[in-house]
Amino acid sequence: MKRIVTLLGGHLFGLLLMAAVALSACVSEKQPEVQRVSDVKYSTVTDSIYTMMPGRLLARRGYVYWQDVRATEKVIHVVDAASGKETGSFGTIGEGLDDFTMPLPSVSPDGFYLDDLQKGISHLYTVGKEGIQVEKGQVAADGEVTQLVHVDKHTTVTLTPGKDQPFQVTVHGRTEPGGQFPVAEKYSNSFYLHQGNITFNSDRKLLVYSSLTFPYLATYSLKKGRLSLQRELSEEVSYTVQDGQLVMDKGSRRGAMELGLTKHHIVTLDRDVVTEGERPQGASPRDPSTLPRSLFVHDYGLHLTHILTLPFPVLRICGDVESDQVYAIVLNPEYSLIKVDVSSL
Secondary structure: OOOOOOOOOOOHHHHHHHHHHHHHHHHOOOOOOOEEEOOOOOEEEEOOOOOOOEEEEEEEOOEEEEEEOOOOEEEEEEEEOOOOOEEEEEEEEOOOOOOEOOOEEEEEOOEEEEEEOOOOEEEEEEEEOOEEEEEEEEOOOOOOOOEEEEEEOOEEEEEOOOOOOOEEEEEOOEEEEEOOOOOOOOOOOHHHHOOEEEEEEOOOOEEEEEEOOOOEEEEEEEEOOEEEEEEEEEOOOOEEEEOOEEEEOOOOOOOOOEEEEOOOOEEEEEOOHHHHOOOOOOOOOOOHHHOOOEEEEEOOOOOEEEEEEOOOOEEEEEEOOOOOEEEEEEEOOOEEEEEEEOOOO
C-alpha cells in the first residue's frame, strides 16, 4: 500500500520512509485474491432513460434518482427500483427564487437533497404514498464546493479541492476543515487535480473519497464534526511539474470515474485493462463506446476483492447503503438503468 510519492518535492526521504512503513505493515496483512467475473448477472430496472446526458446517479431505500444535466426543467427523475416506474421528477434550472443554477444532488437518511451553493438554497425531497414532498431551507454559499453530502439535517461535508484541505464539515452552521489530498504539495492547477467523488455511509459514519486524477481511495470516520483518516489505497504515479502545474505522464493510471457505496462494499467504475484492453489511442473523449465496463468491488478495508466486467459501456454508478445493490446507467444500446446484486461476493 504505497503512498503517492512526490518525486520532485523536497520531502522525498520522509515520504519514502512512510511508504516503506506502510508497505511493511500491509505485507503482514493477508490480501484477498482478486476475482474477475465476466458473466455478470444483472437485471434491467428501466430502459426509459431519455436524456442527452445523464448526470449524478443516487439511490436510497428502494428509489433511484438520476439527474438530467441537459434539462432545464424536471432535472431529477425518481424511479422505483422494484417496479421500474418513474414516480416523479422535480428541479428547475433558472434564476427564480426556488430555481437552481448549479444543483448538487445527494441522499441521506432524511431523503434526497438538492443544493445550490451558488445561491445558498437547500431543498429536501421525500418520496411517499402522497407523492413527493419538499422542505425548503438554506445552506451557506460557497462557490469552491464541487461535491456535497448531507449526513443529517444539521451536518454536511463538502469537497473543496481548491482550499488548503479537501473537506469542510459544517455542523449547525459551524465549519471545520479536514482531510488530506493525495499529493500534499500545492500547484497552480490543484483545484482541477483534486476533483473527485465523495459519498457517505450513514450506518458506518464513514466518508469515502475517490480522486478523478489519481488512482486513490480514502475513508474517513466522522465523529463530533471531525474527520479522521482511516485507510488509503493508492498507487505510484509518474508526473512532471511544468510552470507550477503538475502534469501526469501519459502512461500513468488515472482515478476511477464513479464511486458508489453499498452496505458491505465500496464500488468504483474503472477500466480493467486485463479484460477490456487499453483505451484506444486517439479515441474521442466523447465516444461512448470507449467508456469503461468494469465495477471494482472493495470491502470497507479497501481491499479489492472482485472486478465485475459488464457487456456494455457504463456511464454512471451508485449504491444503496441499506442493501448490496449497485445501480448503473449503461449504453445497451441506448441509456438503460440496471442493477447488480453484489451481496454474494
